[in-house]
Amino acid sequence: MTGRYYEEFDVGETIEHEKRRTVSERDNQTFCDMTMNQQPLHLDADFAEDTQFGERLVNGIYTMALAVGLSIPDTTDGTIVANLSYDNVEHPSPVFHGDTLYARSTVTEKSETSDGERGIVEMHVEAFKVESDGEDTLVCEFDRTALSLKREHAE
Numbered sequence: 001m002t003g004r005y006y007e008e009f010d011v012g013e014t015i016e017h018e019k020r021r022t023v024s025e026r027d028n029q030t031f032c033d034m035t036m037n038q039q040p041l042h043l044d045a046d047f048a049e050d051t052q053f054g055e056r057l058v059n060g061i062y063t064m065a066l067a068v069g070l071s072i073p074d075t076t077d078g079t080i081v082a083n084l085s086y087d088n089v090e091h092p093s094p095v096f097h098g099d100t101l102y103a104r105s106t107v108t109e110k111s112e113t114s115d116g117e118r119g120i121v122e123m124h125v126e127a128f129k130v131e132s133d134g135e136d137t138l139v140c141e142f143d144r145t146a147l148s149l150k151r152e153h154a155e
Contacts, residue, residue, distance in 0.1 A: 003077035005151040006110065006119030014106045017070050020130070022100040023058050031062040058095040063140045067127035070103040071144075079154070081118055081147040089142040099129040101139065108143070117153040121146050 032042050040047040041057050048056040064086070095101065109122040127140040 002073045003079035005079050006148040009107045009121050015074050017103045019070050020102045025097045028058045060091045063095050067103045071105050079149050084145040087143045093137045093139045095139050103127045
């Protein structure tokens with residue numbers, strides 16, 4: 001377990017997640033298949049070639065899920081009771097096959113539950129794709145709310 005207990009989160013702190021992932025065509029295809037999303041913009045190279053992007057886009061929900069996954073080891077791995085919500089999701093830039101993504105989370109709020117045994121932690125998560133010029137591009141951002149264990153009440 002590498003996640004943090006409720007009391008280990010500090011409002012205003014930004015957590016830079018070290019893990020990165022290069023998105024493959026197979027990742028995108030598998031995710032679309034598993035979720036039954038057959039949008040041609042994600043799957044059909046000929047169709048996508050004639051769009052403003054000129055090539056297939058990675059499914060945005062996969063991008064968001066990957067950002068969550070990249071953040072888990074540093075935030076809630078083994079210390080979460082439940083994810084309560086994902087809000088204000090935005091995809092300001094596209095992700096393509098071969099892009100490498102990383103994420104960071106900023107703790108925006110936290111509050112104890114009424115029983116005092118757990119706490120709610122709100123984080124703003126941002127995902128970026130690595131660019132060769134060093135000016136990485138924001139590709140997804142959202143607010144994540146998690147119900148976390150307090151260390152003294154963890155089983």
